[in-house]
Amino acid sequence: MTKYLLKRLLxxxxxxxxxxxxxxxxxxxxxxxxxxxxxxxxxxxLKHNSKDTYMYQQWEKYGYLDYVPxxxxxxxxxxxxxxxQEEYSDIAKLGATAEKDSETAAPYIQKFIEKYxxxxxQIERLPGKLKGxxxxxxxxxxxxxxxxKDIPLINRLVDYFGGLxxxxxxxxxxxxxxxxxxxxxxxxxxxxxxKFSPAIMGNGTKHKYLLYFDDQFPYIHQNLVKINLGTSxxxxxxxxxxxxxxxxxxxxxxxxxxxxxxxxEETADNIHSATYMAGSLEKGTAVTKQYYVDDYTxxxxxxxxxxxxxxxxVIGIISVxxxxxxxxxxxxxxxxxxxxxxDHLGTFYIVFILAVPxxxxxxxxxxxxxxxxxxxxxxxxxxxxxxxxxPIISLSLPSVANLMKWLRRYIIDQMNSxxxxxxxxxxxxxxxxxxxxxxxxAMIPIVHGIPGSILGALVGAIITERVxxxxxxxxxxxxxxxxxxxxxxxxxxxxxxxLSVVSIILGDLLMSMVDPRINFxxxxx
Amino acid sequence: xxxxxxxxxxxxMSDEELFAPVEHDFMDSEKITAPRYSYxxxxxxxxxxxxxxxxxxxxxxxxxxxxxxxxxxIGYDAEVDPxxxxxxxxxxxxxxxxxxxxxxxxxxxxLGSGAKGESTFDAIWYGSSISVTLALICAVINMVIGVxxxxxxxxSKKFDIFMIEVYNIVANVPYILLISVVVLIMxxxxxxxVFALTVTGWLSIAYFIRTQVIIIRDREYNLASRCLGTPxxxxxxxxxxxxxxxxxxxxxATEIPSYISYEVFLSYIGMGLKDMSLGKLIESAQVAMVTxxxxxxxxxxxxxxxxxxxxxxxxxxxxxxxxxxRTHM
Numbered sequence: 139m140t141k142y143l144l145k146r147l148l149x150x151x152x153x154x155x156x157x158x159x160x161x162x163x164x165x166x167x168x169x170x171x172x173x174x175x176x177x178x179x180x181x182x183x184l185k186h187n188s189k190d191t192y193m194y195q196q197w198e199k200y201g202y203l204d205y206v207p208x209x210x211x212x213x214x215x216x217x218x219x220x221x222x223q224e225e226y227s228d229i230a231k232l233g234a235t236a237e238k239d240s241e242t243a244a245p246y247i248q249k250f251i252e253k254y255x256x257x258x259x260q261i262e263r264l265p266g267k268l269k270g271x272x273x274x275x276x277x278x279x280x281x282x283x284x285x286x287k288d289i290p291l292i293n294r295l296v297d298y299f300g301g302l303x304x305x306x307x308x309x310x311x312x313x314x315x316x317x318x319x320x321x322x323x324x325x326x327x328x329x330x331x332x333k334f335s336p337a338i339m340g341n342g343t344k345h346k347y348l349l350y351f352d353d354q355f356p357y358i359h360q361n362l363v364k365i366n367l368g369t370s371x372x373x374x375x376x377x378x379x380x381x382x383x384x385x386x387x388x389x390x391x392x393x394x395x396x397x398x399x400x401x402x403e404e405t406a407d408n409i410h411s412a413t414y415m416a417g418s419l420e421k422g423t424a425v426t427k428q429y430y431v432d433d434y435t436x437x438x439x440x441x442x443x444x445x446x447x448x449x450x451x452v453i454g455i456i457s458v459x460x461x462x463x464x465x466x467x468x469x470x471x472x473x474x475x476x477x478x479x480x481d482h483l484g485t486f487y488i489v490f491i492l493a494v495p496x497x498x499x500x501x502x503x504x505x506x507x508x509x510x511x512x513x514x515x516x517x518x519x520x521x522x523x524x525x526x527x528x529p530i531i532s533l534s535l536p537s538v539a540n541l542m543k544w545l546r547r548y549i550i551d552q553m554n555s556x557x558x559x560x561x562x563x564x565x566x567x568x569x570x571x572x573x574x575x576x577x578x579x580a581m582i583p584i585v586h587g588i589p590g591s592i593l594g595a596l597v598g599a600i601i602t603e604r605v606x607x608x609x610x611x612x613x614x615x616x617x618x619x620x621x622x623x624x625x626x627x628x629x630x631x632x633x634x635x636x637l638s639v640v641s642i643i644l645g646d647l648l649m650s651m652v653d654p655r656i657n658f659x660x661x662x663x
Numbered sequence: 664x665x666x667x668x669x670x671x672x673x674x675x676m677s678d679e680e681l682f683a684p685v686e687h688d689f690m691d692s693e694k695i696t697a698p699r700y701s702y703x704x705x706x707x708x709x710x711x712x713x714x715x716x717x718x719x720x721x722x723x724x725x726x727x728x729x730x731x732x733x734x735x736x737i738g739y740d741a742e743v744d745p746x747x748x749x750x751x752x753x754x755x756x757x758x759x760x761x762x763x764x765x766x767x768x769x770x771x772x773x774l775g776s777g778a779k780g781e782s783t784f785d786a787i788w789y790g791s792s793i794s795v796t797l798a799l800i801c802a803v804i805n806m807v808i809g810v811x812x813x814x815x816x817x818x819s820k821k822f823d824i825f826m827i828e829v830y831n832i833v834a835n836v837p838y839i840l841l842i843s844v845v846v847l848i849m850x851x852x853x854x855x856x857v858f859a860l861t862v863t864g865w866l867s868i869a870y871f872i873r874t875q876v877i878i879i880r881d882r883e884y885n886l887a888s889r890c891l892g893t894p895x896x897x898x899x900x901x902x903x904x905x906x907x908x909x910x911x912x913x914x915x916a917t918e919i920p921s922y923i924s925y926e927v928f929l930s931y932i933g934m935g936l937k938d939m940s941l942g943k944l945i946e947s948a949q950v951a952m953v954t955x956x957x958x959x960x961x962x963x964x965x966x967x968x969x970x971x972x973x974x975x976x977x978x979x980x981x982x983x984x985x986x987x988x989r990t991h992m
Binding site for chain 2: 153156157160161165168169492495496501600601616619620638
């Protein structure tokens with residue numbers, strides 16, 4: 139069985155790789171590259187050549203193409219020792235046009251062009267934009283020379299999956315630092331060094347704390363293995379999709395913290411999230427210098443709200459539980475009272491939910507709930523259990539209709555089958571037949587959907603979250619599409635796909651546990 | 664019984680003159696004298712037996728008249744003056760009674776006026792003509808492709824292995840992403856929306872049909888038919904397709920309203936059509952929903968969209984029930 143499940147999982151993951159490839163093809167190859175700058179505030183401020191080079195820099199950053207400016211090439215030559223420090227500035231200086239290059243620079247420029255053209259790069263030379271007849275360039279109008287090459291889909295795919303999971307190691311920091319290594323402590327310095335709280339800390343790693351305990355669920359946290367689904371460009375600038383989905387929101391929560399320098403203060407800073415940034419202590423403000431003793435100064439903050447996935451999951455999971463609790467007895471009742479009033483009433487409700495656009499009945503629930511005095515908008519800072527009521531109702535009532543419809547169908551099909559007639563002729567009571575035979579068999583296909591609906595709660599609901607202003611994960615994909623945020627689109631697609639692959643496998647597993655007749659490993663007869 | 668006997672001798676004829684031998688006709692001997700059974704006649708007989716069906720069908724007729732005939736008869740054009748009062752500030756956001764007071768009592772103003780001073784009633788029916796047409800075209804394309812491919816998919820085991828992989832992959836590509844990419848490449852016009860909704864939309868229908876075909880394919884009567892040497896295409900057309908008619912009709916009944924709902928949903932999240940379809944109307948009237956006194960601008964298109972989808976759904980479901988031969992007894 140384990141072998142079979144692993145095979146299924148592997149197969150699913152392979153399909154997912156193709157899905158990611160298709161999505162990449164859609165967004166990187168079919169859509170205009172310029173669209174990503176639509177919501178970029180930096181872009182509109184830039185002028186002349188710097189605008190062009192900024193575009194290429196960003197395209198490289200977001201995986202569209204490989205971009206090599208001439209300056210980088212010269213820098214490399216300097217590092218390799220092919221040119222001296224004295225020659226460097228002369229060689230790096232471009233003339234306003236190709237004809238005006240200095241004699242020292244021209245051969246190197248020629249070499250640069252030849253080298254990259256041979257590798258299949260496109261060479262672009264932007265002439266300098268002079269201010270009138272002076273010898274000064276416009277701001278951002280300096281001449282530029284660079285080479286670029288589109289990244290083939292297959293390389294992009296390999297890079298993406300290669301960088302999906304990163305493990306922190308002590309060679310992360312390129313600069314020279316002392317005491318590179320990993321240390322283990324029983325008394326976490328963030329709590330003053332006296333409270334018993336084991337932690338694994340690194341020096342030379344990206345994160346200072348690799349494993350630690352705190353008072354927040356699930357109490358043990360790690361920074362060793364990170365999932366990188368893709369960097370956001372505009373939705374949550376520069377932040378990875380996985381972090382966008384899982385970091386908490388709302389207003390700051392303060393707690394007493396001992397900073398590395400020994401200063402004890404009440405603050406919202408999460409010392410455990412400290413990451414390395416080269417030279418940050420030296421360049422930092424007086425406050426930074428007061429708190430920190432090394433370059434691990436970049437920290438996140440504690441907030442009172444849940445993460446995006448957190449809100450979606452809380453609302454989703456409660457509505458899943460509620461809908462199963464309601465639908466199973468109601469669907470059973472409909473099947474037992476077939477063609478009676480209760481059945482007609484249920485059918486009417488099912489038709490209403492199935493046929494009416496979901497937008498319409500969610501607004502209806504909102505209007506009804508609002509007139510009953512329930513809060514119709516969600517607020518992270520002013521949290522109360524009441525604001526969860528309407529989103530949960532809006533999510534669970536439609537799924538009740540769907541479950542009811544299928545359960546009724548399955549039970550009626552079972553009631554007409556031969557084994558039920560046989561059981562009845564054998565003298566079993568109706569109650570016994572129903573609970574021991576009919577319900578058990580009718581529940582099997584229903585059980586198959588349970589993992590799917592639980593994992594689906596993580597995804598969130600687009601309309602419900604929009605209507606009630608829930609800061610959940612449901613709108614992440616639509617927001618990303620509207621903002622042309624490619625990194626987020628790919629990341630979210632992979633996340634959704636993974637959930638659906640896993641939930642189908644779990645559904646099959648659960649079904650084979652409920653019904654011993656179902657066996658996936660036995661050979662087909 | 665008639666006891667009267669005829670004496671053949673009275674005619675004074677020979678036996679050869681009286682009796683002519685009849686040729687034995689093999690075809691005639693195969694004919695069974697049973698009451699004539701016409702499938703579609705029975706379908707409609709069963710369908711109209713229920714009173715409620717006559718009611719919903721006439722409701723559907725009214726809706727279709729308002730959707731297609733009404734805008735054409737009044738010559739509706741969203742940009743032209745009689746249907747829009749852009750300059751007249753007092754004509755905007757009126758309740759039905761206020762609008763009728765201002766413009767006179769006629770059918771245009773029974774739902775009040777909208778943000779541009781236009782008649783909500785006219786705008787809704789014009790919008791629904793776009794939405795219903797979109798739904799019908801998408802449903803026809805998806806159903807035709809889906810049923811044909813699904814039938815082949817169910818029969819061919821080699822094709823099945825290939826198509827299952829395709830299905831697993833395409834089902835995981837977010838639908839919204841696909842639609843928005845198509846819209847971004849091809850502009851948000853009516854036909855690019857049709858393309859977006861049909862480019863992968865047939866796949867789930869084909870999958871559904873495939874499962875149904877596999878269930879029926881290996882039944883005993885088909886096995887027997889195959890043993891007798893019936894070609895596959897004849898089994899598909901004569902043995903399986905009639906079995907599936909009710910399934911297909913029921914499926915179509917859920918598909919058509921679902922495209923209307925989908926169009927509304929897409930407009931709501933800002934990825935819909937440029938034209939003033941029902942979805943676009945609902946989306947642009949969202950502000951009106953939270954403004955006291957203007958609510959009708961929002962609720963009217965929502966209510967009409969709901970009525971259209973429910974009527975289409977009920978008609979389709981009941982037609983699906985009636986097209987199941989087991990109900991023809």
